[in-house]
Amino acid sequence: MEILLEGVGYSYAEDTPFEKRALTDVDLHIPSGSYTAIIGHTGSGKSTILQHLNALLKPTEGVVTIGDRKIEAGVKAKDLRKIRRQVGIVFQFPEQQLFDETVLKDIMFGPLNFGVPAEEAERRARELVVQLGLPEDVLEKSPFDLSGGQMRRVAIAGVLAMEPEVLVLDEPTAGLDPRGRQEIMDLFHELHLTKKLTTILVTHSMEDAARYADRVAIMHKGRCVVTGEPAAIFSNEEQLGDYSLQPPRSVQFQRDFEKRTGLLLDSVSLTEEALAKNIAAALSKGSDDR
Amino acid sequence: MMEKMIFGRFIPGDSLVHRLDPRAKILFVFLFIGIVFVANNAIGYALLLGFTLLIVFLSKIRLYFLINGLKPIFILLIFTFLLHLFFTREGDLLFSFWIIEIYEEGLRQGIFISIRFLVLVFMTSILTLTTSPISITDGIEILLGPFKKIKLPVHELALMMSISLRFIPTLMDETGKIIKAQMARGSDIGSGPMKERIKAVVPLLIPLFVSAFKRAEDLATAMEVRGYRGGEGRTRFRQLDWRLADTLSFVLLAGLTAVLWYFRT
Amino acid sequence: MNLDILSFENVTFTYDTEDGTVLPAVAKVSFAIQPGEWVALVGHNGSGKSTIAKLMNGLLFPQEGSVKVMGHTMSEETLWNIRSQMGMVFQNPDNQFVGATVQDDVAFALENNGVPHAEMVERVHEALHQVKMADYKDHEPHHLSGGQKQRVAIAGALAMRPKLLILDEATSMLDPQGRMEVIETIRRLRESTGLTVISITHDLEEAALAGRMIVMNEGHKHVEGAPKDVFKRGDELTGMGLDLPFAMRMTHLLQEAGVGLQEEHMTEDKLVDELWKYYSKA
Numbered sequence: 001m002e003i004l005l006e007g008v009g010y011s012y013a014e015d016t017p018f019e020k021r022a023l024t025d026v027d028l029h030i031p032s033g034s035y036t037a038i039i040g041h042t043g044s045g046k047s048t049i050l051q052h053l054n055a056l057l058k059p060t061e062g063v064v065t066i067g068d069r070k071i072e073a074g075v076k077a078k079d080l081r082k083i084r085r086q087v088g089i090v091f092q093f094p095e096q097q098l099f100d101e102t103v104l105k106d107i108m109f110g111p112l113n114f115g116v117p118a119e120e121a122e123r124r125a126r127e128l129v130v131q132l133g134l135p136e137d138v139l140e141k142s143p144f145d146l147s148g149g150q151m152r153r154v155a156i157a158g159v160l161a162m163e164p165e166v167l168v169l170d171e172p173t174a175g176l177d178p179r180g181r182q183e184i185m186d187l188f189h190e191l192h193l194t195k196k197l198t199t200i201l202v203t204h205s206m207e208d209a210a211r212y213a214d215r216v217a218i219m220h221k222g223r224c225v226v227t228g229e230p231a232a233i234f235s236n237e238e239q240l241g242d243y244s245l246q247p248p249r250s251v252q253f254q255r256d257f258e259k260r261t262g263l264l265l266d267s268v269s270l271t272e273e274a275l276a277k278n279i280a281a282a283l284s285k286g287s288d289d290r
Numbered sequence: 291m292m293e294k295m296i297f298g299r300f301i302p303g304d305s306l307v308h309r310l311d312p313r314a315k316i317l318f319v320f321l322f323i324g325i326v327f328v329a330n331n332a333i334g335y336a337l338l339l340g341f342t343l344l345i346v347f348l349s350k351i352r353l354y355f356l357i358n359g360l361k362p363i364f365i366l367l368i369f370t371f372l373l374h375l376f377f378t379r380e381g382d383l384l385f386s387f388w389i390i391e392i393y394e395e396g397l398r399q400g401i402f403i404s405i406r407f408l409v410l411v412f413m414t415s416i417l418t419l420t421t422s423p424i425s426i427t428d429g430i431e432i433l434l435g436p437f438k439k440i441k442l443p444v445h446e447l448a449l450m451m452s453i454s455l456r457f458i459p460t461l462m463d464e465t466g467k468i469i470k471a472q473m474a475r476g477s478d479i480g481s482g483p484m485k486e487r488i489k490a491v492v493p494l495l496i497p498l499f500v501s502a503f504k505r506a507e508d509l510a511t512a513m514e515v516r517g518y519r520g521g522e523g524r525t526r527f528r529q530l531d532w533r534l535a536d537t538l539s540f541v542l543l544a545g546l547t548a549v550l551w552y553f554r555t
Numbered sequence: 556m557n558l559d560i561l562s563f564e565n566v567t568f569t570y571d572t573e574d575g576t577v578l579p580a581v582a583k584v585s586f587a588i589q590p591g592e593w594v595a596l597v598g599h600n601g602s603g604k605s606t607i608a609k610l611m612n613g614l615l616f617p618q619e620g621s622v623k624v625m626g627h628t629m630s631e632e633t634l635w636n637i638r639s640q641m642g643m644v645f646q647n648p649d650n651q652f653v654g655a656t657v658q659d660d661v662a663f664a665l666e667n668n669g670v671p672h673a674e675m676v677e678r679v680h681e682a683l684h685q686v687k688m689a690d691y692k693d694h695e696p697h698h699l700s701g702g703q704k705q706r707v708a709i710a711g712a713l714a715m716r717p718k719l720l721i722l723d724e725a726t727s728m729l730d731p732q733g734r735m736e737v738i739e740t741i742r743r744l745r746e747s748t749g750l751t752v753i754s755i756t757h758d759l760e761e762a763a764l765a766g767r768m769i770v771m772n773e774g775h776k777h778v779e780g781a782p783k784d785v786f787k788r789g790d791e792l793t794g795m796g797l798d799l800p801f802a803m804r805m806t807h808l809l810q811e812a813g814v815g816l817q818e819e820h821m822t823e824d825k826l827v828d829e830l831w832k833y834y835s836k837a
Contacts (some may be wrong), residue, residue, distance in 0.1 A: 017301055017355050042700055042730050056470050081476060089474045096464075097471040099496035109493065113476030144500065149600060158475060175728055177599050177757045178798035204730045244732075249801050253823055260831050272801075276808035283814060283834055424655035456655050459697040508650035515612050515643050516653070516711065517635065517667035525669050527662035527679070 001067045001086060001165045001198055003030040003053055005224075009061030009073075010048055022048040026062070026224045028217055035192055035199045037209035037230075040219030041244055046170075046202045047092075049219065053168050053200065054087035055080045067165075085114045088164030092171045094155035098143040103129070103154050106143050110162040121161065128157040133183060149180045156184070160191070166198040167191070173208075185212065206248040210234050210270040218243055231268040250275040261286075299359075301419050306535065307349035308420045312429030314536035319417045321543055326406055328550040335405045337553070341546055342409040349420050356419075360411060367407055374400035423455040428528050445521030453509070461502065468497050560719050560751050561611065562587040565620035568606055580606040582774040583620070588753060590718070593745060595762035595782075596755045598771030599796035604755050607771070608723040611753070612643055625718060639668055642712020646724040648704035649696065657699070658683065658692040661710045668715070682714040683707075685747075686740050702733025706740055713744075720744075722754040726761060738764065759792075763800050763821060770795075783821050802826045 010023040023045050030036050030053075040046050051057040052064050055071050064071045067086060071077050088110075091097070100106035104125050111121035129139060132153040138146060143154055156172065169188060173181040189212050192199045203209055209216055209230065216233045218226040220243040226233065234240070234247045237255070246252065250269045258264055263282045269275035302308075307315075329335050346353060357364075378396030385392040418426070431448035438444050469479060472493045479490050563586050569579040581603045588594050598604045609615040610622050613634045622629040624637045642664075645651045654660030661679045670678070683689040686706040696704060705725055712720055722741070726734040738761060744750050754761060762768050768785045770777040772795050778785055786792070786803055793799065799807075802820045809830075810816055816833065820826040 016359065017352075018299075042732065051470065054474060056473060081478075084474055084476055089471075091467065091471050091474075094471065096497055096501060097468055097475070097493075099493045099500075109477075110475035113478070147600065162475065177796055179599070179793075179796040204732075253801075253805065253827070256823060256827050257830060260827050261834050263834070272804060272808055276805065276812040276814075279809060279830065280812035280814050283830070286834060422655070424659070427655075452655055453653065456652070456696065459695075460649050463697070505647075505650045508645065508647055509653065511614060512643075512645055512651035513653055513663075514614070515638060516664040517638055517715075518663070519635070519667065523669045524666050525672060525675065527659060527666055527672070527675050529672060 002032045002065075003067075003087075003166065003198070003200075004028075004065040005049075005052065005059075005062070006065070007062035008052060008059045008064060010052070010057060011060050014060055022222055023052075023059075024222045026222075028224050028227065030198060030200060031215075032198055033196055034215050035189075035201070035213045036215045036217060037213035038200065038202045038217050038219060039204070039206065039209050039245060042204075044219040044243075045222040046219050048222075049224075050089065050168050050170055050200065050202050053166070054089060055083050056089075081114065085162055086164055087166040087168060088159040088162050089168040090156055090159050090170065090172050092174055094159070094172070095143075095148065095151035097158070098151060098155055101142060102140055103143050103146070104139040106154060107157045107161050110158055114162060124161045124163070125157065128160055129154075132157050132187065149176055152176065152180075153184070164197070166200070168200045168202070170202045171204065172201075188212075206234065206246060207250070207271075210248040210251070218245070230270055234270065235268045254278070299418065300422050301351060302422070303350055303420065305348060305350040305420065307345065307416065309535070310420075310539060311530055311532050311536045312421050312425040313433055313530060314532065314539055315417050315421055316426065316429045316433060318539055318543060319413055321540075322413055323410060325543070325547050325550065326409060328547060328554060329402075329406075331553065331555050333553040334550050335402055337546070337550060338409050339405055342412050345416055346412060349416050351416065351419055356412065356415065360415065363411055367404055367411075370407060371400045371404045374403055424452055424528075427452045427455065428530060432530060443521075445524070449521075457505070460505075461498075464501060465494070465498060468494055558589060559587040559623065560590050560592075560625055561753070562623045563607075563610070563620065564623070566610060566617040566622060567619040568610060568615060568617055570606075579774050581610065581617075584771075584774075584776050585620075586769055586776065586779060588719075588751060590751055591749045592767060593741075593752045593754070593765045594767045594769060595765035596753060596769045596771065597757060597759065597762045597797065598777075599757055601773075602771040602795075603774040604771045605723070608643075608721065608755050611721055612638065612641065639664075639715060640717055641719040641721060642709070642715060642717040643721045643723060644705060644708045644712060644725040646727055648701045648708070648728065651708055652696040652704055655695065656692070657688060657694050657696075657707050660696070660707055661714050664711060664715050678714045678716075679710075682710040685713055685744060686710045700733060701729045702736035705729065705733065705737050709737070709740060709744075717750075719751045719753070722752065722756070724755055724757075726756065726758060734758075734761075757797065759786075759798050760800055770797075783819075786821065787819055789819075 005026050005028040008023055008026040012020045012022055026049065038046050038049060048057065052059060053066065055066065055077060058071055058077060059073045061073045066083050069083055098106050100109060104122065107125035107128065108121040111124060112118065126139065129136060134150060134153055138150065143151055146154065172188070173184050176184070185208055188199065191197060201208065201213060213230055216228060216230050217224055218233070225243065226239065234251050237247055240247055248270065250272050254265055254269045254275060257279060263286050265278040265282050267278065269278050326338060329338050346356065375392060375396050376390065378399050379393055381394035383391060384394055384397065427448050431444055434442065434444045473479060477490050477493055563584050566581055566584045567579050568581045584607070596604050596607060606615065610617055613629050616629065625640065627633045627637060629637060652660055653663050658679050661682055662675055665675045665678060680689065683692055686709050688703065688706050688710060691699065691703065699707070726737050729737065741752060742764065745752060754765065756762055763782045765782065767780065768782050769779045770785060778788065786799060789799060789803065789807065800821060802823050802825065805826060806816055806820050814833065816829055818829060820829065
């Protein structure tokens, strides 16, 4: 499903002494089936944008088009439930939204709200728990008896159980330990590919953006300043610097390596694995040439 | 709607009123509430209104924001006005249509009560708009100081108040986040029949309570580790400073009282 | 004469559980921290490191063994005196901010210890300068970033002029910029004052900056030593859910890709150096 933002502006507490502008004239196109990373500093407007993607916020200027629905500034939007079902959001620290007596009931909360029959909702919950690497007996436990990492997985299952077509992820791995981070990001990527989801990842991690996304948008002071492919964006260190961002570690290392040895690598190394391969190739080619 | 509401909020600034000692401002408002009842005729109420507008002017709060921000309260005001207008049956009959009869006294009463209500709301709003909540807490703690003698836990109350104030924005943010997270999971908040609405509150309240308890626990730990052992032997970082302007504000108030008394009938 | 600033001697602690399973959260752990050291205590979630933090500040007392701080055994009697000499910064930046504004929060511990007003003002000012937050002294917490709040928390500890600063997962909820701010602040403090620091963390990049690492696993002290020696255990650490620093991960990946590197590298500079040598020799 495609999402299009045209000239979108948003102010919190409009028309009061506390008015605060969060977005200005944002144009952003998220093609169906793409994996888009939205990067930028804290306070750049990333989290305000993501709330526009399923009409939790309505723009105070401009138009947001979600699939075939238009949300326009100043026009009352009715029945947003369909959008909410199609666009699932995993918020930052999603374990804070858990509330039900058992894990099973909590995961079923979303689907039941959208009118999915109970048996179907339960089937999804059982499947997802396994997919997220949780032991099956957690289903009958209280979510509040689980460890932090397990709670996170349950909360993610609660969103996935709605079977959205678009999945919006806001720092989904913040605060997890390294192993948990990797497992969860890999799972999202796998779902993106197998279920042909449109995925939007809001993140501080340039490494995750470079590894998983096929498109990157940079937010800066409430504006969407650059969009493009990861290789182009992450190799332009000067531009990133303008928005106080740094390239991923692997790209930084590639730069240092090239400077020191004078060898140029074949492509921008968006992951550590690619970097190792590129360096190995350059070294053997470099020594063959001499 | 709620975010436009300014009753009870604080707008930082540097006006004469902002700089007054919180103790002075609290006492001032309390005395003013009493003084309002001295007025009992048109001149008196005009003076009160004028005095209040003068204070608004001195506080440099824009009247537009004040009126816009107090809209919900105006509904109450209009209601009170109409109540007096229609149900007071004294004085000459001014107007009569079908079952509606308006008497002179009703109109008079309606206007006076409305003004009284208005000046009280304006004055208390000015207090909170120009004084940070923590200063108000400081002011109250010191003003209540003498009650420590009768074992009123003044320090603990003030600390409770200041911590609650400190956590209001944090908890408001959190409430907003949880509402949005549950809305994104299809929970319908604020629509449908009453029973559905009550059911929709559970997914909000439970996470909020869980998190508030967690915060309270963390905070207690942090306070204990930083050596908090109750009010005894504590010193105060925040000091208040009573200046000439504070004393003068009471002179001004005394002047108002004298004039009101003079015109009283 | 005992010179240790903090020491654990054979400490064991077990939580009471309802179902009666008794697995000690911390089992027979001993270590000692000398003045001026920066020690990182690492381990994945559930390794016992947060219990150790609670034992350090007297929120828990050991069931066996003893915890000593500056020569005094931690007990109900010595507790408050010990606490006034150590500062502690916790994980959640919001849940430890007591004051209404930055300077109020920094003054909190001073108020509790009855420091006179004039001295308090001076110490608050000094502490805020040390963490570069002096320009924010009147700000309210909800207008600060996570990293700024943690710096204020550090200032709150510094105002007490402590002998020891403990960071209990203090960077784990921050964004990369906030994490950098906090680490940079600690580094600077160590340079200018030589303050003893214990950082409890699961971020090995952060731990690599410390002089010594203590790795916890399932309640036991797994290994202790200089970061570069500890990181040599590579797969053993990743098996425990920990991550290696970037340069070490790259070293391994390059070796797998057939680049015959001789050494394990902790920093990118060193790794680039060896790659350069490798290339010029080839």
